[in-house]
Amino acid sequence: MGFSTMAGEDVRPDRLENLAAGLRFAARAIGQRYTPLLAQVVVTRRCNLACGYCNEYDDFSPPVPLKDLLARVDHLADLKTASITFTGGEPLLNPDLDKAVRHARKRGMIVTTITNGFRLTKEWIDRLNVAGLQGMQISIDNLEPDDISMKSLKSVEGKLELLSKHALFKVNVNSVLGVTGERTQDVITVAETAAKYGLQHSVGVLHDGSGLLKPLSPAQMQAYERVTQISPSMVHSLNYWLFQKNLMNGQGNDWKCRAGARYLYVTEDGRVHWCSQQRGYPNKALLDYTVEDIKREYHTEKGCAPTCTLSCVHQMSMFDRRRQAIADPTQAAKAGVGEGAPAPVS
Numbered sequence: 006m007g008f009s010t011m012a013g014e015d016v017r018p019d020r021l022e023n024l025a026a027g028l029r030f031a032a033r034a035i036g037q038r039y040t041p042l043l044a045q046v047v048v049t050r051r052c053n054l055a056c057g058y059c060n061e062y063d064d065f066s067p068p069v070p071l072k073d074l075l076a077r078v079d080h081l082a083d084l085k086t087a088s089i090t091f092t093g094g095e096p097l098l099n100p101d102l103d104k105a106v107r108h109a110r111k112r113g114m115i116v117t118t119i120t121n122g123f124r125l126t127k128e129w130i131d132r133l134n135v136a137g138l139q140g141m142q143i144s145i146d147n148l149e150p151d152d153i154s155m156k157s158l159k160s161v162e163g164k165l166e167l168l169s170k171h172a173l174f175k176v177n178v179n180s181v182l183g184v185t186g187e188r189t190q191d192v193i194t195v196a197e198t199a200a201k202y203g204l205q206h207s208v209g210v211l212h213d214g215s216g217l218l219k220p221l222s223p224a225q226m227q228a229y230e231r232v233t234q235i236s237p238s239m240v241h242s243l244n245y246w247l248f249q250k251n252l253m254n255g256q257g258n259d260w261k262c263r264a265g266a267r268y269l270y271v272t273e274d275g276r277v278h279w280c281s282q283q284r285g286y287p288n289k290a291l292l293d294y295t296v297e298d299i300k301r302e303y304h305t306e307k308g309c310a311p312t313c314t315l316s317c318v319h320q321m322s323m324f325d326r327r328r329q330a331i332a333d334p335t336q337a338a339k340a341g342v343g344e345g346a347p348a349p350v351s
């Protein structure tokens with residue numbers, strides 16, 4: 006059974022719809038090559054916080070208008086995009102977030118969002134339930150806010166409780182090891198708190214600001230192990246084997262990043278970039294983005310790949326690991342490699 010609004014309209018997708026969206030994802034991941042598996046769509050660049058390490062926000066941008074968001078969702082659906090994550094800045098600063106979620110569900114995509122959680126209310130959770138949101142990630146870096154990260158457990162523990170009571174979607178709490186060495190133990194407390202509320206937990210790793218690889222300290226390694234015991238999950242195991250193991254030991258990864266193809270990052274002005282950390286390539290309007298663009302970016306090597314910590318891009322690229330890489334030099338040339346793009350890996 007679906008879910009009825011006051012107007013009697015059945016809007017919340019039922020389990021069969023969720024299953025169908027999951028199967029569509031699997032079919033496109035395994036059976037197709039030039040279809041996006043995940044698009045991260047910025048719904049506003051503005052954020053209500055100002056974390057010291059973040060380069061993904063400002064304090065003034067307006068929300069992306071709903072009609073633009075819906076047009077972007079429609080074009081992504083036409084490209085056969087399997088899933089979409091609405092992000093920011095802070096996505097809850099866009100009052101139409103739930104309408105965009107609902108539209109993307111109607112177009113058959115798996116739909117999630119990433120938030121700092123500060124603006125969550127029961128009303129927002131109810132609206133996102135009704136819209137059919139399937140997953141939410143909340144990032145928590147420390148126990149108390151400090152100069153580097155304002156995303157503290159103290160600030161949002163009440164929101165975790167609210168989510169555990171009312172959310173019909175999956176909630177994942179994500180922490181990052183390596184933000185500051187002094188706060189390593191905080192990650193364990195965050196994982197324990199997430200478990201207390203029945204929420205999933207995952208952990209990311211950072212390399213230093215210059216992009217140089219720095220192995221995790223013994224204390225950080227111990228914290229990582231402890232967290233994976235508190236919250237054993239597929240996500241932990243996957244990230245560990247895909248890329249974290251090498252990075253934690255100060256080694257780069259040899260992999261093909263499929264950003265611009267399997268993964269799209271759509272900025273607030275509606276343009277496609279490789280990812281939040283590599284804005285500028287291919288920098289093309291989403292509404293003009295075609296399968297030819299996807300093919301070109303699929304085969305474009307990214308010089309930043311060895312030290313990349315973006316777990317969602319690693320995950321979306323993993324399905325093609327076993328495919329034979331057909332390097333087409335004309336495609337790479339068109340992509341602008343050697344004209345300001347990061348140097349090829351190999």
Ligand code: SF4
Nearest residue numbers: 052054055056059121
């Ligand atoms: S909450 Fe997220 S988007 Fe906002 S400043 Fe912090 S890291 Fe950046």
Ligand code: SF4
Nearest residue numbers: 262280309310313318
């Ligand atoms: S390797 Fe990582 S940083 Fe580089 S383009 Fe791909 S996702 Fe972005």
